[in-house]
Amino acid sequence: MNFAIIGAGLAGLTSAYEIRKQHADATIDVYEATDRIGGKLFTVPFQAGPTDMGAEAFLYRRKDAVEFFAELGLTDSIVFPSGMKSLVYTGGATQPLPAGGVMGIPASSEPLAHVVSTETAARIDDEANQPGIDWPVGGDLNVGTLVRARLGDEVADHVVSALLGGVYSCTADDLGVRATMPALAEELDRLVEAGEQATLTGAVRNLAADKTKSDEPVFGTFKGGYTELYETLAEKSGADIYVDAFVSGIEKTDGGYKITGGQDTIYDRVLIATPAPTTALLLKKVAPEASETLKAVKLADSALVGMRFESAEGLPDNSGVLVASDEPDVHAKAFTFSSKKWPHIGDRGGALVRASFGRFGDTTALRASEDDLVDWALDDLEKITGFDGRAAGLEEIYVQRWFGGLPRYNETHLATVEEVRGHLAGVAGIDVTGAWAGGVGVPAVIADAKSAAARISE
Ligand SMILES: Cc1cc2nc3c(=O)[nH]c(=O)nc-3n(C[C@H](O)[C@H](O)[C@H](O)COP(=O)(O)OP(=O)(O)OC[C@H]3O[C@@H](n4cnc5c(N)ncnc54)[C@H](O)[C@@H]3O)c2cc1C
Structure with missing residues (x-):
């Protein structure tokens, strides 16, 4: 059997791994438009150590995900937050x-x-x-x-x-x-x-x-960053992964499906693991009703600035600060004090801070230059916490823009997903997965990808 998976994010890679468990000898080709795998999981090699510039944690209380990581041999890599509390910035002041x-x-x-x-x-x-x-x-x-x-x-x-x-x-x-x-x-x-x-x-x-009280940590992450997860999935799936492989269409042929932008292979099954608007585009010829319905899902952009400082002197002993949405004169929507939040990052010395920008409908951060984003991050950080990042010795900076980083999970979202699934139920050999279908968090995406892989493996 020949499988094509479009998108090498968490959903695509998890599906590839799961399909391989069912079909040891199958051809599994994964097509990824960019030059790297992982999608919204992206670990950047800062000099001080691996630093996530996309997702940075997962819900440890989701035991299905924790068991999945154990199956992948990653249990020993899981680390937990310090438990320091978060702040909110509202009315011009930080509050618990x-x-x-x-x-x-x-x-x-x-x-x-x-x-x-x-x-x-x-x-x-x-x-x-x-x-x-x-x-x-x-x-x-x-x-x-x-x-x-x-x-x-x-x-x-x-x-x-x-x-x-x-x-x-x-x-x-x-x-x-x-x-x-x-x-x-x-x-x-x-x-x-x-x-x-x-x-x-x-x-x-x-x-x-x-709620039953539990002493277990709510969140966890990987010591070496999310790269541990996506590299392991890619390797263990045994799939052929094509990067810089932008797929622009799927067409039905006599014996199966042909991928525009892919190999010459005729695929028996195609699993689309891309963000909703791309998925809508790819479904256009093979499932027009599903494609039309899915157009309702819009995406929210965001940008992250990762900053590493020589000194942590003056950075509050908190895991981060969220900014109220009606707060004037602040560009950032949140700061994560990663070196305070995560002991394994704190152990590297100095300070690591991630500034986040962007809410649905506001593209200011996305359109801003890198210099502006860094200035806003440093200015807002000082204004909110008093920590003067320029004086603390800015050693490394990484700016990551996430065009369409997350689907907008509005009040019609779940009905849309159900309708798309309904339309697809009648289309043999084609299925979909991803954060828009399964939910925002890493465990939800894994669960959705496992279900999709089980359906398409039948
Ligand atoms: C900034 C940010 C922070 C987050 N933080 C957390 C967190 O701390 N904890 C948590 O649990 N979740 C977090 N999330 C959410 C989580 O990261 C995502 O929900 C999840 O990684 C999405 O995985 P996915 O495979 O569905 O999609 P993606 O990661 O978007 O993967 C889709 C892939 O498809 C590729 N693709 C697109 N079009 C094509 C095409 N035409 N041809 C071929 N390939 C294509 C893309 O390049 C991409 O690699 C965060 C998300 C963002 C953006």
């Missing part, structure tokens, strides 16, 4: 990031009292007395609209957008509740179905009560 809640949505005003006005605090505490949310069971609503209506703009802008922006490169107004906080959506489903009053604070309180 409110604890508990779901992505900043609180059960009461208490954890947020230091970042919202007394009026908003009172509103949070009164939310449970308001008529229930008109929640669509099994459906979705916009996070920003819901939080603004129930708890006020300050909660949306100071906390929820800051937290979601760090993960999704979008404000709350461009995201869906179920698409980004499925547990909260499911609790709202349950409340409505049980005929109980559905409120945000009530649902968050119920989720907190259900």
Whole structure:
């Protein structure tokens, strides 16, 4: 059997590895448009040590992913954060990031009292007395609209957008509740179905009560960076990986499928593991309905500036700082103090800081010159933390732009994905996978790729 996989990001490489387990003798060709594998996983060899300039962590609580890494022989490479707390910059000052809640949505005003006005605090505490949310069971609503209506703009802008922006490169107004906080959506489903009053604070309180305390770290990463994962997958898949191989189309032929931009091979099965707009383009001839539906998924751009300083003197003992979305005169949306957050990076000496820019619809950072991005990173860092990076001795800089880094998981996203899957169910030999289909995080992408590989291996 001949398999083609388009895209050598995490989804494509995981699929290649999984298909190989089912088909030891199959031809598996992976086509990658750029000159390197890994996609949004990208470890840059800083002089001080490997440094991730894309994803930098994974949810260690996802045991399916942890078991997958064990199967790949990577258990000994997994390291954990220091546990230092995060900050939020709002109202021109750094504050402790409110604890508990779901992505900043609180059960009461208490954890947020230091970042919202007394009026908003009172509103949070009164939310449970308001008529229930008109929640669509099994459906979705916009996070920003819901939080603004129930708890006020300050909660949306100071906390929820800051937290979601760090993960999704979008404000709350461009995201869906179920698409980004499925547990909260499911609790709202349950409340409505049980005929109980559905409120945000009530649902968050119920989720907190259900949570069993665990001493296990929430996040993990790889000592040598994500390159450990993508190189291992590539090697163990035994696939032929073609880089600088931009695929521009897929066509049905008598015996299977032909890849435009690929080898002359006729493939029995094609798995598309590219971002949504490219996937829509590639599906155009072989699954036009799926292609049309998928065009609804838009992408959010972002940019990262990695900075290594000789001295860490004056950098706060925190893992990082998120910037409120309504904060004026600040370009960055977040800083990760990587050498504080990760002991294995701290052990290298000096300081490593990653500045993140860009939210959906705002292309300022993407269009800015490298010099401007670095200046903004240094200026914002000083303004927010008092740490003068220029005086601390800037030893290394790496600027990474992520054009269309992440899909926008808005309130119609999950319905779109379901519809695309429905259209594809009738197309033999073609399947799709990736962050747009499976969810944003590394474990979610791996799980989606495993399912896609199992389907296409049949
Ligand atoms: C800045 C940033 C930080 C992140 N941080 C985290 C984090 O800390 N933790 C976490 O869990 N997740 C994080 N994520 C999310 C996670 O990295 C991604 O969801 C995941 O890596 C996506 O993998 P993928 O294979 O679906 O897509 P991609 O990585 O986008 O891979 C798709 C591949 O397809 C290739 N391609 C595109 N078009 C073509 C074509 N026409 N022909 C051939 N090849 C093509 C691309 O070049 C790319 O290599 C982050 C994402 C970004 C952008």
